[in-house]
Amino acid sequence: MAMNATSINVVISISFSTSMSTTIISLVVTIFSILYFLQLLSSWPCPWPLVGNLPQLFRHKPTFRWVHGFMRQMNTEIACFRVRNTHFIPVLSPEIAREIYKKQDAVFACRPLTLWTQEMSGRYKTVVLAPHSDQWRKMKKIWISEVVSPARLKWLHDKRAEEGDNLVFYVQNQCKVNKIVDLRLVTRHYSTNVVRKMLFGRRNFGKGTPDGGPGPEEMEHVEAVFITMKYLDLDGQQKLVKHVNKDLIGKYHNPIIDERIHQWRSGQREDMDDILDVFINLKDPSGQPFLTEDEIRYQLAVFVGPGSLRFPLGFLNNGPFLRILKLRIASVDNPSNAVEWAMAEMINQPQLMKKAQEEIDRVVGMERLVQESDIRELNYVKACAREAYRLHPLSPFNVPHMSMQDTTVAGYHIPKGSHVIVSRYGLGRNPKVWVNPHSFEPERHMNDEDVSLLQNDLRFISFSTGRRGCIAGMLGTYMTIMLLARLVQCFDWTPPPKGIDLSEAADDILTPATPITAFAKPRLPPHLYPI
Known part of the structure; x- marks a missing residue:
């Protein structure tokens, strides 16, 4: 059949287009295949076209260990990894960290803007996640003056003291029933109790348990607090954050907040008892509420919320996420993790436990329980906590x-x-800074007359520093030392038959691989234990 000129042109055009497309696709596949095999053969993480170092970060898990391993191999304490058009710059050196957090603090005072942080902070209403803005300055001023000021912490002292007594009561009951104590459960239960008591004036969302332990509501709440640390995947992050927000804010926080706001507006409540009351009663110069209801909800969620959420890397706003980073938001998981590790190390080295007990006995005696007012003199106990923050x-x-x-x-x-990320893990284990960096040695911190958990020279990070540093360092100190000191003072500890497992979890969080458990036995006169 004859074919006219128009038909011939169409056929030639289609054939040419198909041929060109096949050639381009083949060329792209060939280039990426060559790059892939070069990556396998080379120790240098050369960035890929368009996506940068994204393939290496996907391939090597946990990512932070690969990053640190590469930097050790290259003998560098600062590096740059590119993900699309974003540069991520990890830092392992105290000198470089001080230059960033102190000398150039104003230059690095902003936070990355992402869909994830927007969701978690209610469109950047919180002090931790807000970018450098008027909203950040507003919320920081409120936190410093109204939440973690010395006067406010003194006002909330009795609530923390009550939870210190409940801690001893709960562990003693575990001794009676099980003999062996789950220190992860104990430390997390104490930390969340303290925060709930200061925020809402209550320990339990439900009825709790007769032995002082968490009830089903508290267990679910704590699970929501910690779930994002462990179960983040590459596709479900937005869904997961919304789930956590729903559990934390919607199910447990909002009913309390709504009821309290109604009580104040209707005149049913007149006396302030906790931080929620403080937030509701803040006024602007014209006498109007200084915080919106949403600002109150998200401030409280951040305070009690996940303390080490994974921070999404990369292009951030419209693609998959990576699990390289954590975001320490609050005061729940930092003290509980440090004390779980400190107890594990001290039980594993009984001479350290004995030395800490002897110090408490000398300072406090055997006829009363340790209190926050004793912390200043408990330098060895503080040194143990410092060492836990450094090493773990x-x-x-x-x-x-x-x-x-x-x-x-x-x-x-x-x-x-650029996103500059100072490595807590790298600073604390830097062999140029620390002798025997992988050994738990509290004595290394005993050079000062007054040992402090704060670390302003950035040889390690406990509560961070600078204008975007942790503003609740004093509260964190109270919670960490009281938790550790009460466990050390009130009980003798021995390891289980299989010993103490000091291995780290094989993912992107550095908790013990398995919860630390140990046998506990009361060591003080019976009348000192709360009933």
Whole structure:
């Protein structure tokens, strides 16, 4: 059959287009295949076209260990990994960290903006996740003056003291029934109790249990607090964050908040008892509420919420997420993780436990329980806690700081928009800074007359520093030391038959691989134990 000119042109055009497409696809596949095999053969993480170092970060898990291993191999304490158009710059050196957090603090005072942080913070209403803005300055001022000021912490002292007594009561009951105590459950239960008591004036969302332990509501609440640390996947992050928000804010917080607001507005409540009352009663110069209801909800969620959420890497706003980073938001998991590790190390080295008990007996005696007022003199106990924060940080990296302009750090050019991530893990185990960095040695911190958990020279990170550092360092100190000191003072501890497992979890959080358990036996006169 004859074919006219128009038909011939169409056929030639289609054939040419198909041929060109096949050639381009083949060329792209060939290039990426060559790059892939070069990556396998090379120790250098060369960035891929368009996606940067994303393939390496996907392939190597847990990612933070690969990052640290690469930096050790290259003998560098600062590096740059590119994911699409975003530069991530991990830092392992105290000197470089001080340059970022102190000398150039104003340049790195911003946070990355992501769909994830927007969801978690109610569109950046919270002090931790808000970018450098008027909202951040507003919320920081409120936290410093109204939540964690010395006067406010003194006002809330009795609530923390009550939870210290409940801690002893609960562990003693575990001794009677099970003999062996789950220290992860104990430390997390205490930490969440303290925070709930200060925020809402209550220990339990439900009825609790007669032995002082958590009820089903508290167990579910704690699970919501910690779930994002362990079960983040590459596709379900947005869904998971919304689930956590629903559990934390919708199911448990909102009914209390709504009822309390109604009580104040209707005149049923007149006396302030907790932080929720404080937030509701803050007024602006015209006498109107200073915080919106949403601001109150998200501030409380951040305070009691997940303390080490995984921070999404990369292009952040419209693609898959990575699990390299953690975001320490609050005061729940940091003290509980540090004390679980400290107890594990001290039970594993009984001479350390004995030395800590002797110090408490000398300072406090055997006829009363240790109190917050004793903390100043408990230098060895504080040294044990410091060593736990140094050697066993929960989060491999600190919260990202985003550069607001081009700058130079340690002689390296840092482009505007780069995410600088100081490594808690790398600082604390830096062999240039610490002798025997992998050994738990509290004595290394006993050079000062007054040992402090704060670490302003950034040889390790406990509560961070700088204008975007943790503003609740004093509260964190009270919670950490009281939790550790009560466990050490009130009970003798011996390991289970299989011993203490000091291995770290094989993912992106640095909890013990298995919850620390040990046998406990009361060591004080019976009348001192709360009933």
